[in-house]
Amino acid sequence: MAELKLPDLGDNVTSAVVVGVLIKEGDTIAAGQPVLELETDKAVMEAPASEGGTVSKVLVKPGDEVKSGQVIAVLGDAASNAEKQEAKKEPERKEEKAAPTPAPATVPSAPAAAPRPPVPPAPAGQRRLIPAAPSVRRLAREMGINLLEVVGSGPAYRISEN
Structure with missing residues (x-):
């Protein structure tokens, strides 16, 4: 088990507010991968992981105030997490039928007001x-x-x- 600590946030910045947590328990992360989105008085930034591994526990949530060097997550090795997940699975798996996909919902058209520009979509997986x-x-x-x-x-x- 290893502790993932918040890196130094920069000159004269001692703390920040967590705006978003980019990881969850069970995720496998690499060193340098963004794990938190932080907000200071002057900027919003992403905090990278100092080392890689499998996330065992996330210790912060949006709205928390964090300081440089604070433990933000606990990493475990992938082998022990895989063994735990295998132990949780049922000994015999029954074949499950796929649920029918529901028909797409129709959205009523908006009144004839000023058209809003479309929001550009996020790239896949980001x-x-x-x-x-x-x-x-x-x-x-x-x-x-x-x-x-x-x-x-x-x-x-x-x-x-x-």
Whole structure:
């Protein structure tokens, strides 16, 4: 078992708020892979893993304040995690029939208002970065607004307070 600690955040930055956790228990990560999305007073940044392994336990959640050197996750070796997962499986697996796929839901058309520009989709397997200043992110959190549901009106769909 190894502890994954938050690396140094930079000059004069002692702590940050966790905006997003990019890993979950059971994930296999590599050294340098982003594991947290952090927000300081001046920027939003991703924190990389200092070493690789299989995540046994995540110790932080969005909204937590973290400091440099704090343990953010516990890593275990992949062999021990695979053995634990095999032990949990049923001795005999029954063949399961695939559930029928539901028909796609139809969405009623919107009233004839000003058309909104389409949100560019995220590349397959990646999260979409939201172009917004840290102050706007904080305001949205305080107001309970999910920025993934907002289309920015600024250049490159940037979200602002106005």
